[in-house]
Amino acid sequence: xxxxxxxxxxxxxxxxxxxxxxxxxxxxxxxxxxxxxxxxxxxxxxxxxxxxxxxxxxxxxxxxxxxxxxxxxxxxxxxxxxxxxxxxxxxxxxxxxxxx
Amino acid sequence: xxxxxxxxxxxxxxxxxxxxxxxxxxxxxxxxxxxxxxxxxxxxxxxxxxxxxxxxxxxxxxxxxxxxxxxxxxxxxxxxxxxxxxxxxxxxxxxxxxxxxxxxxxxxxxxxxxxxxxxxxxxxxxxxxxxxxxxxxxxxxxxxxxxxxxxxxxxxxxxxxxxxxxxxxxxxxxxxxxxxxxxxxxxxxxxxxxxxxxxxxxxxxxxxxxxxxxxxxxxxxxxxxxxxxxxxxxxxxxxxxxxxxxxxxxxxxxxxxxxxxxxxxxxxxxxxxxxxxxxxxxxxxxxxxxxxxxxxxxxxxxxxxxxxxxxxxxxxxxxxxxxxxxxxxxxxxxxxxxxxxxxxxxxxxxxxxxxxxxxxxxxxxxxxxxxxxxxxxxxxxxxxxxxxxxxxxxxxxxxxxxxxxxxxxxxxxxxxxxxxxxxxxxxxxxxxxxxxxxxxxxxxxxxxxxxxxxxxxxxxxxxxxxxxxxxxxxxxxxxxxxxxxxxxxxxxxxxxxxxxxxxxxxxxxxxxxxxxxxxxxxxxxxxxxxxxxxxxxxxxxxxxxxxxxxxxxxxxxxxxxxxxxxxxxxxxxxxxxxxxxxxxxxxxxxxxxxxxxxxxxxxxxxxxxxxxxxxxxxxxxx
Numbered sequence: 001x002x003x004x005x006x007x008x009x010x011x012x013x014x015x016x017x018x019x020x021x022x023x024x025x026x027x028x029x030x031x032x033x034x035x036x037x038x039x040x041x042x043x044x045x046x047x048x049x050x051x052x053x054x055x056x057x058x059x060x061x062x063x064x065x066x067x068x069x070x071x072x073x074x075x076x077x078x079x080x081x082x083x084x085x086x087x088x089x090x091x092x093x094x095x096x097x098x099x100x
Numbered sequence: 101x102x103x104x105x106x107x108x109x110x111x112x113x114x115x116x117x118x119x120x121x122x123x124x125x126x127x128x129x130x131x132x133x134x135x136x137x138x139x140x141x142x143x144x145x146x147x148x149x150x151x152x153x154x155x156x157x158x159x160x161x162x163x164x165x166x167x168x169x170x171x172x173x174x175x176x177x178x179x180x181x182x183x184x185x186x187x188x189x190x191x192x193x194x195x196x197x198x199x200x201x202x203x204x205x206x207x208x209x210x211x212x213x214x215x216x217x218x219x220x221x222x223x224x225x226x227x228x229x230x231x232x233x234x235x236x237x238x239x240x241x242x243x244x245x246x247x248x249x250x251x252x253x254x255x256x257x258x259x260x261x262x263x264x265x266x267x268x269x270x271x272x273x274x275x276x277x278x279x280x281x282x283x284x285x286x287x288x289x290x291x292x293x294x295x296x297x298x299x300x301x302x303x304x305x306x307x308x309x310x311x312x313x314x315x316x317x318x319x320x321x322x323x324x325x326x327x328x329x330x331x332x333x334x335x336x337x338x339x340x341x342x343x344x345x346x347x348x349x350x351x352x353x354x355x356x357x358x359x360x361x362x363x364x365x366x367x368x369x370x371x372x373x374x375x376x377x378x379x380x381x382x383x384x385x386x387x388x389x390x391x392x393x394x395x396x397x398x399x400x401x402x403x404x405x406x407x408x409x410x411x412x413x414x415x416x417x418x419x420x421x422x423x424x425x426x427x428x429x430x431x432x433x434x435x436x437x438x439x440x441x442x443x444x445x446x447x448x449x450x451x452x453x454x455x456x457x458x459x460x461x462x463x464x465x466x467x468x469x470x471x472x473x474x475x476x477x478x479x480x481x482x483x484x485x486x487x488x489x490x491x492x493x494x495x496x497x498x499x500x501x502x503x504x505x506x507x508x509x510x511x512x513x514x515x516x517x518x519x520x521x522x523x524x525x526x527x528x529x530x531x532x533x534x535x536x537x538x539x540x541x542x543x544x545x546x547x548x549x550x551x552x553x554x555x556x557x558x559x560x561x562x563x564x565x566x567x568x569x570x571x572x573x574x575x576x577x578x579x580x581x582x583x584x585x586x587x588x589x590x591x592x593x594x595x596x597x598x599x600x601x602x603x604x605x606x607x608x609x610x611x612x613x614x615x616x617x618x619x620x621x622x623x624x625x626x627x628x629x630x631x632x633x634x635x636x637x638x639x640x641x642x643x644x645x646x647x648x649x650x651x652x653x654x655x656x657x658x659x660x661x662x663x664x665x666x667x668x669x670x671x672x673x674x675x676x677x678x679x680x681x682x683x684x685x686x687x688x689x690x691x692x693x694x695x696x697x698x699x700x701x702x703x704x705x706x707x708x709x710x711x712x713x714x715x716x717x718x719x720x721x722x
Contacts, residue, residue, distance in 0.1 A: 096697030
C-alpha cells in the first residue's frame with residue numbers, strides 16, 4: 001500500500017535535494033531552481049496531508065504557494081539580471097563586496 | 101550677647117573675614133587689611149568678655165561646650181563645636197591677642213607688597229584654623245584644624261612663590277607634617293577603636309574619652325600595653341607640628357616666608373599647637389609613663405641640638421627659628437615631665453617674647469633689607485624703639501630674672517630637678533646656651549659698629565613699633581599674670597637653688613658672648629677650630645637634611661616608587677588594560693570570519709538555526 005508516509009518521504013527527499021542545490025550550486029539560476037524544488041516539496045507535503053485528513057484547506061494553501069512562487073521567481077530573476085549587470089558573472093562565490 | 105553667641109563669634113569672625121577678603125577684597129588693600137584685623141580683634145574682644153564672665157561670681161561656669169551635630173550616622177557621631185575651659189581660653193587669648201598685634205604690624209611690613217590682600221586673607225584663614233584646633237571638642241575637629249593650619253602655613257611660607265627656595269620650603273613643611281600626620285591619624289583612629297568595646301558607642305569626643313577611658317583601663321577592657329603605642333602615635337603628630345627632632349627640618353626653611361608669618365605661625369601659635377594638644381589630652385598621656393619618658397627625651401634632645409645650631413647661625417631669622425625649636429623642646433620636655441601647666445606657661449610667655457623678637461627682626465629687615473647679622477650693627481642709634489624692644493625680648497628669652505621667660509623656664513627646670521637629674525643638667529646647659537646665642541645676636545646685630553646697612557637704616561612706622569611696644573610690655577609683665585594659678589597649678593614655694601643656678605648660667609652665657617663679640621677677647625674662629633669635629637657636624641646641621649635627601653632620592657624614589665611604577669606599567673597597564681584590549685581584538689578577528697560575504701554560507705547558518713528551533717519544539721530543554 002502507498003501510505004501517507006511514502007508521500008512525506010518523497011517530499012522530504014525533494015526538499016533535501018532542493019536544499020542541497022541552494023547550498024552548493026554556484027550558478028545563481030541553479031540556486032533559484034533549488035528554491036523552486038523546495039516549494040514543490042512543500043506543496044506535495046500539503047496535498048498529501050490534505051488527502052490523508054480529508055481537509056481541503058491543504059490544497060487551498062497549495063494554490064497560495066504556487067502564486068507566491070510565481071511572484072518570487074519574477075523578483076528573483078529580476079535580481080539575477082541585476083547581479084549579471086553589476087558583477088558581470090552569475091557565480092555566487094564571486095558576487096560579494098567584502099574583501100576577505 | 102549670650103555666651104554661646106560669643107563663643108561661636110570667636111571661631112567664625114576670622115573665617116568671615118577670610119571669606120570677605122578672598123571673595124571681594126583681592127584688589128582692595130584697605131578692605132582686606134581692615135577685614136582681617138577687625139575679624140581677629142572681634143575674636144579677641146569676645147574672648148576677653150568670656151574670660152571676664154568666667155571669673156569668680158560670673159555667669160559662665162567652665163568647662164562649657166557649644167556644638168552642633170556635624171556627622172550623625174549610626175556608630176559615628178562627630179560634633180563640631182567649641183570647648184571653653186581655662187586651657188582653651190588662655191590659648192585663645194594668646195592666639196587672638198598676639199595675632200591681632202601681628203596683623204596690625206603686617207599692614208606696615210607688607211605695605212609695598214603686591215599680593216597684600218591675598219596675604220591678609222590667608223592670615224585670617226589661618227586664624228580660623230588655629231582657633232578650630234584650640235576650641236575643638238573632639239579629635240576629628242582638631243585634626244581638621246591641624247591639617248588646615250598646615251595648609252595655610254604652606255601657602256604663607258610660599259607667599260613669594262616665584263622664588264624657588266620659598267616654594268620648596270612650603271612643600272617641605274607640608275610634606276614633613278604629612279609624614280607626622282600619618283602616625284597622628286593612626287593614633288586618633290586607634291583611640292577611637294579602643295574607646296568602647298561596643299562599636300556604636302565609640303567616640304572622638306575629648307571629655308567623653310577623659311571620663312571613660314580610665315575606667316576602661318582599670319576594668320581591663322583595654323589591654324594596658326596598647327595605650328603606650330597610641331600615645332606614641334599621637335606624639336608623632338606633635339613631633340611634626342611642633343618641630344621636634346627629627347622632624348624639625350621644616351622650621352628653619354620656613355623662614356623663607358614673610359616675617360609676620362614667622363612670628364605668628366612659626367613662633368607663637370601653630371608650632372605651639374602640638375604642645376596644646378599634649379596639654380589638652382594630658383589625662384591620656386599621664387596614664388602612660390613610658391610614653392611620657394619618650395616625650396621628655398625628645399624634648400630635651402630638641403632643646404639641646406637646636407640650641408647648638410642657633411649658636412652657629414648667622415642669619416637673623418634662622419637664629420630665631422632655631423631658638424624657637426629649642427624653646428619648643430623645653431615645652432615638650434615640660435609635658436614629658438608631667439607639668440602640663442608649666443609647659444603651657446612657657447608656651448604663653450614664649451609667644452609674647454618670640455613674637456616680639458620676630459617682629460623686631462622684621463623691623464630690622466624692613467629698615468635695612470639685610471638679614472645677615474654680620475652685615476648689620478649700629479642699629480641702636482638708627483632704630484631706637486626696635487632696639488629697645490628687641491632688648492626686652494632678648495632678655496626675656498635668655499631668662500633674665502624679673503622678665504616673663506625667667507619664671508616660666510624656672511618652673512620647667514624645677515620639674516626637671518624633681519624627676520631626672522640628667523634632664524635637669526641638660527636643661528640648665530641649654531639655658532646657658534640660650535643666653536649665649538641671644539647675647540651674640542643682640543651684640544652683633546645691634547650694638548656693634550655698623551658693618552653695612554646698619555648706618556643708614558631708619559626706624560619703622562608706628563603701625564610696626566606699636567605692636568612691638570605692646571608685646572614688650574607683655575614680655576615683662578607675663579610672669580606676674582598668674583598663669584599657672586589660672587591653669588589650676590597650686591602655688592608652690594619658690595625654689596631658690598634652681599633660680600640661682602639658672603641666673604648663674606645665664607650670666608655665664610651672656611658674659612661669654614660679651615667676651616667674644618664685644619670685647620673680641622676670645623676668637624670665635626679659635627673655638628670653632630678647637631672643636632673641629634662637633635663644628636663640622638653642626639655646620640652640616642647634623643647631616644639630617646642630607647640624610648632625608650639621600651633617603652628620598654635613593655630609597656624612596658628608586659626603590660619604592662620604582663617598584664610601584666614597574667607594577668603600574670607592566671601589570672596594570674600592560675597586563676590588564678592592554679590585555680583586555682588585545683583579548684577583545686582577538687575575539688573580534690575570530691568572529692569576523694563568520695562574515696564571508698557568501699550568501700550560501702549565510703543560508704547554511706540559517707539552516708542550523710531552523711533545525712535548532714525545530715529541535716526545541718521536540719525537546720524543550722535544548
